Amino acid sequence: MYQVLLADDEPSVLESMKEHIDWEQYGTQVAYTALTGKQAYDILTTSTPDIAILDIRMPGYSGLELSRIISQNKLKTQVIIVSGYAEFSYAQKAIQYGVLGYCLKPVEYDEIASLLLKAVRNLQKQTQANSSDDFLEAIENDDIDKITAFLKRQQYEYDVYYPLASISEHPLGIHDTLIFRIGPSQYGYLSASPVDASMLHTLSAQESVHGIGYQETPITAVQLRTALYRCLAMAYQFFIDADCRLCCHYHDFASLPFMSRLQSALDFGDKPRICDLLHALMKEDSRGNFSIHAAQQLYNMIISNHKIVENSQDYYIYNYKQLVHEYDSFQDMIQSLIQIVEASCEQNPGQPDLSNSYFLKIMKYINSCYTENITLKDVANVVNLNPNYISQVFKKTTGTTFSHYLTNLRIDTAKKLLTTTNTSINDVSIQAGFNDYFYFLKTFKKYTGKTPSEFRNGV
Incomplete structure (x- = not known):
């Protein structure tokens, strides 16, 4: 039962609302009543009821003042204001403080009931979102106790599971499965059969x-993290082969012989050999051994070689979503890598000096668009210059790399959202510009020393 606080300086109003609203019908109960704003304040700060129905004018604290306190302290309490004053300024303030509804006296009980139902739905969504965040964090940390506890709460505790993942605009309509969002257009699923x-x-x-990855063999909760990562990689197999939108075979180890030859060429700085190996991958029969995980590794192996790319951190691909955003296909990625390696063989003719106005234009673009899926290539396009040159100038001017600067902006935004809103951690990651929840968890802990939930809770 969700607990409700009724606060009004008229005892008859309190009794009337208690009597005429079927609280149990909405899964609620009147747990607290207050005749003054001070009494309501004490209840709110010590007991934190789920829902508060507050009179706008009471001795001690007004309903608006209490709403402001609830908003500033990020309390979960859903607020409904009851007022005898039809003043626009009051309603405007109420909206500013996140009040759910503004009802005029004499009270219409149907209106209160409608807002009560809305409050309950908000609380249910909040609980579900927070629970899902905890589950994903438990998966990332491989915390088996928390994983099994979540499955038990969801009444989805079985001996074995069949995992799936999809890259889709919406969750797949698969019955009798546990569904959870991993990131924008990325969903995970567990089936008991x-x-x-x-x-x-x-x-x-x-x-x-866009793609579905699934495992034909069952797993236990202990194997969930590895299996989910594998299914997610298989769901992205369309990046390797546009016709492969359903995949149940993981090709990670098949690419190892090629990777070994490439690493040898990189170690010796043999750029012609590197180009020959990459050209061979342009053939369709050579690509069958690759997964998107192997493609990401291949890309980063070449980009991180300082003889080929300066400030390689600016080009690094951190997750599958980023790779698919950057390139239309595996073939497109290989073609780009060939161009990068060939360009590194040529004498750099130099670039024109970057004027202050151009650099300010770049910074304005980054600071305005950092919550979107922007890359160094996007930034370079703003001023029609080479990405590598932009990377060098950015590092020289700011003292940090583009990648580090961008990540700092996103982490700072995430920290602000975590401490000033009740937004779910998954949604915080998206609003801050991270397109993969697991990558967000790793990066946030790397930069702050805490998980997002620890940071939010002040641990």
Whole structure:
């Protein structure tokens, strides 16, 4: 039962609301009543009721003052204001403080009931979002106790599971599965029984579905982290092969012989050999051994070689979503890498000096768009200059790399959202510009020394 506080300086109003509203119907109960703002304040700060229905004018504290306190202290309490004054300024203030509704006296009980239902739905969504955040954090930390505790709370505790992942605009309509969002257009699923492959094939043909990865063999909760990462990689197999929108085979180890040859060429700085190896990958039969995980490794192996790219951190690919945003396909990525390696063989003719106005234009773009999925290439396009040159100038001018500057902006935004809002951590990561929740968890802890939930809770 959600606990409700009723606060009004008229005892008859309190009794009337208690009597005429079917509180249990909405899963609520009147747990507290107050005749003064001071009494209401004491209850709010010591007991934190789920819902507060407050009179706008009471001795001690007004309903608006209490709403401001609730908002400033990020209390979970949903607020409904009751007022005998139809003044726009009051309603405007109420909206500013995040009040759910503003009802005029004499009270219309149907109106209160409607707002009560809205408050309950908000609380349910909040609980579900926070619970999902905890589950994803437990998966990332491989915390088996928390994973099993979550599954038990969801009444989805089984001996084995069949994991899936989808890259889709919306969750897949698969019945009897536990569904959780991993990031923008990325979803994870757990099924207690094998999912019908023909049904998945039909789903993968939908326009809103880019790819589905699933595992045919069952796993236990202990294996969830590894299995989910594998399914996510398989869901991105369309990046390697545009026709592969449904995948149940992981190709990670098949690329190792090629990677070994490439690493040898990189160690010796043999750029012609590197280009030959990359050209060979342009052939369709050579790409079958690659997963998107291997593609990401391949890209970063070349980019991180200081003989090929300066300030390689600015070009580094941190997750699959970023790779797919940067390149249309595996073939497109390989073609770009060939151009990068070939360009590093040529004498750099130099670039024109970057004027102060151009640099200010770059900084304005970054500071305005950092919550979007921007890359160094996007920044370079703003001033029609080479990305490598922009990277060098940015480091020289600011003392830090573009990548580090961008990440700092996003982390600072995430910290602000965590401490000033009740937004779910998954949504915080998206609003701050991170397109992969697991990458956000790793990066946030790297930069702050705490997980997002620890930071929010002041641990």
